[in-house]
Amino acid sequence: MQIPVPGQCVIVRKRPAIVRELDENSTIKDGFIQHLIEVEYIDEHDYPREDKLIWERELDAKVFASFKFPDIGNINLKPDTPERYKRFIDAIKWTSQGFYSYQNDSVTYNPTNLVSPSFSSVQVEDYQLFPVLKALTMPRANLLLADDVGLGKTIEAGLITQELIRNKKIRRIIIICPSALQIQWQDEMKEKFNIDFTILDTAQIFKMQRELGMDANPWKIYPRIIISMDYLKQKDILNKFIHTSQQLNPKDSAMLPWDLLIVDEAHNLSPSRFADESLRCSMLREVSMYCENHLFLSATPHNGYTVSFTGLLEMLDPIRFQQKAVLDEEDMSNISQIMIRRMKDDLNKGEIQRFPNRFIQGLPIELSQKEVQLYDALREYRVGVTRSISKFGKKERIIAGFIFSILTKRLLSSTYSFAKTWWNHVESTGLEEFGINEANESMKRAKAPIEDDTEKSQREMDAVRHGGSWLSNYRDLVSPYQKRISEHLESMGWSKRIIDQEINESKKLPTDSKFDELYDWIQKYLMINKKFLADERVIIFTEYKNTLDYLVAKFKSKGITEPQLQTLFGGSAAEQRRKIKNAFNDSASPLRILIATEVAAEGLNLQQSCRYVIHQEIPWNPMRLEQRNGRVDRHGQSRDVTIFHFVSDQVDELKFLDFVVSKVHRVRQDLGSVGKVLDETVIEYFTKGTVTSKEVQKRIEITQRVADNSSDTSSADSGSASKYSGAIKQYSQTMRNLGINEESFARVLNQAMILEGGEIKEKGDRSYIITKTPPRWKNLIENTILISNNSKRGAQPKLVFSPDRVQEEINGRMIFQPGKDTRLLMLGHPVMQKALSIFKRRMWISQKNSGMNKWTVESGKLTDNLDAVFILTYEISLRNKLGERFQTGILEIPLGCNNGIKPISEAYFEEMKINSDDIHEISESVVVAHKFIISKWNHVSQYSKELIASIEDSLKDSVKENLEIEFKKERKEQMKLFAERRSSLEFKKDERSLQKLKTEMLTAAEKVRQLTFDEEENLIRKEEYDNLKLRITEAEWERQHSHREKLKERLDKEEKRIIEKVLPGRYSLDEDGIEIHPVGVHVILREGVF
Structure with missing residues (x-):
């Protein structure tokens, strides 16, 4: 039994396949040698696309020997209809990487880039094709896609992935994203690009082990995985990934175990300062080492600190970048190579406005006297207690600040949510077992990120209850404030007895000025004559499940209920999220009002039928505000978007937040740095009351001046109208070349x-x-x-x-x-994939079982000196020493027949294609025509055999020559990159180098201090800065930059892998690496010749 080698074609399990890997360590069982091989099926069937199997145990497995043209000399071998034959050839073309041309005994290869749009169910914009072209020009596709929110970074990543798959460059893919975005990624990759991914979490692992056994390893079983960043950062999960990745590829392998790593919201994994690395960051640093290509996605990749930004770039491309505090000219040049950043405003400056406008509008509310008094009472409680408690120490101040932030946020959300929290807070008075340590632990637990809104609410309730118990130690201080707030709530109708009852529409709920304004808005914008408009919808965002439940009850009391009203909250089942998303985007659906917590709606695209967003409360984190707005203000929105929030001159808190909203809208381009400052400023305002609007403006201006994001990202490739136009032209040319x-x-x-x-x-x-x-x-x-x-x-x-x-x-x-x-x-749709596979398989299976004879005949106008043209179609495949098929394509050679056989000119062949209307099916006398063809076929058949030898010789010489040129060019470029990178790591331990390091580190520390505006935090930063000055010695140099040695070690290994194994193997032609497969014959007879 012939044992296949990597790159060979085989027939196994009745399907054609390419051998990808062969385990050289064969085993002997029952006296027989067995070989484990990994195959990739090439018949375009979707599942399975890959298999691992024991070669000797497979029935009828065989190495495919050779292809032959159909035996046209057999009078019983009827021609296919021209329509069927042409579609057969189309299918072969569309599943190849390019096409060949043959002229003057020379073969030329033309790759067909930008086929991904034809395989994807998306509306592709010209600016989205630009990153695809950029990725295809890179030896390793390492890109930071940093476009504005809503421009379609997911589509760009999907197109690049699809393009690399079609070019047979990638197979094993990992997508790392926030947990809430896993389903969105899975749906988008399936619906838009027909690429199946498995979400890897605890439930999936349990399911896999139940079905396949406890020893089943998901990192081996699933070739395409979506995993949340917080799940993968867990020590046991990460260790399993590392161990399996090391097993997947032996140490001496030329290739890395994973082909592509996509990281969404990549800024969440950036390092913050030199020796300050989160678990997320260390996880990404480990995972990226095992992946060949990297796509990082983030609308805010730069948080204002160069040292953080370069840390992210180092994980993206460690050969080009290292973490540092100051960028030099070479770094800026490298950034232009790997970073793509476009803003909506910039793309809208063309002749056509691509994206709708976004308007921010306040909804004025007239609060009742009791509501204003409640705000005043809580403010007095917050300010009075915080000032007094802060004297006892930092720990006390932090806990008190957290308790009051929860209470304040909930009042800003709804009086019901506040009342629920308040009575929970004060009923804990006297629970002496809960002191400051218990309050501190409850605070930490409440601060920990969690996606289940019910659990989140319970944790916050525990925190304010335990905090209230701790505050009861200062009874004389807190009791007067608490009594006043309790009295206000009871006078409003929010007594503890009412709050303890289940809220529903049947109960008479207290007056709520905010809801009254909300209901008036619904009637004005969504209804006419008390009936909902067919073309309008609204998303109402809230941070709290309590508020969500309350709003549902209030709407039901007004007669608005399901199916016009639906909710989404953290903890909703995945299928429920899909169902509601689809209904909300469906113009025929009765759903009009969606009330959602931001956790639940994160990652959902809801722009198809909705242009209104209402914030029930303003989130204190500006990025969360932008993420909410981005659900409707994004690519695919047809109308101008209006964002509403509640405002009132009666309450300082609402006035301040209205000011913050206006600032966020104006500084969206710098939100990575300014957003962090605004976040800290809002918290400072509500915990200390020391920030004014003027101070906010001052801090924004300082941040925009001091932060590094604008200067560091200025060299990012933002494309241009001419580049976008060129991408569209190239795509159009590809479609014409392939007849798509x-x-x-x-x-x-x-x-x-x-x-x-x-x-x-x-x-x-x-x-x-x-x-x-x-x-x-x-x-x-x-x-x-x-x-x-x-x-x-x-x-x-x-x-x-x-x-x-x-x-x-x-x-x-x-x-x-x-x-x-x-x-x-x-072409990527499962039904079209099935159709392509039906034809593709006809290349491999016998004619009697295929329903096709792979030849056809037509007649038409030919030049007088030609009786017939035989168009011989071949599929050519070139394989390198890594087993990669680096070129596959169709070659059509038209042979003219008269007194002899010879190729016709390329110009005439192109003219025949253009004038294809002059060529038509033979409706009668097919048998007579066949007899005439037989008289010519023996000569054509013999010529074709000689032709294959000529084609192979031409390819062998030209391909080897071109590969040698490409190898030298790429080797020189890679060696230069490695040398520059190594040089940047080779700091000498002399006084000059030490001083440079000191300056760099102190610059980074000073930047952090300058961008910290909180007085207490600034004192901490100043202390860190002064300590850093004292600590920087030669030993500290070693400690702070010990990762340099690790990077150098990794760089040496990577250089050896690339220079000694990857490049020589990739830019080579395997010994039997040229495969020329006859596909079919198209005969065109001159009219009247038979």
């Missing part, structure tokens, strides 16, 4: 279905319908095509094959809006 258009898509699907016993027919307006389902496609059609209604499938949608058919011009913008009654079938 909606008509050819439909024809390929129809012919594939006919081969399998089915059919589609055009309805008109370039839409189609399945008139007969192939028996073996039944489940596929039911799961991916038929319209689902309440878990039932059956209704037949119309099929379209171009994004243009599901776009609608709204307000001058083309908006991508696939309707429920329409299915967009691009």
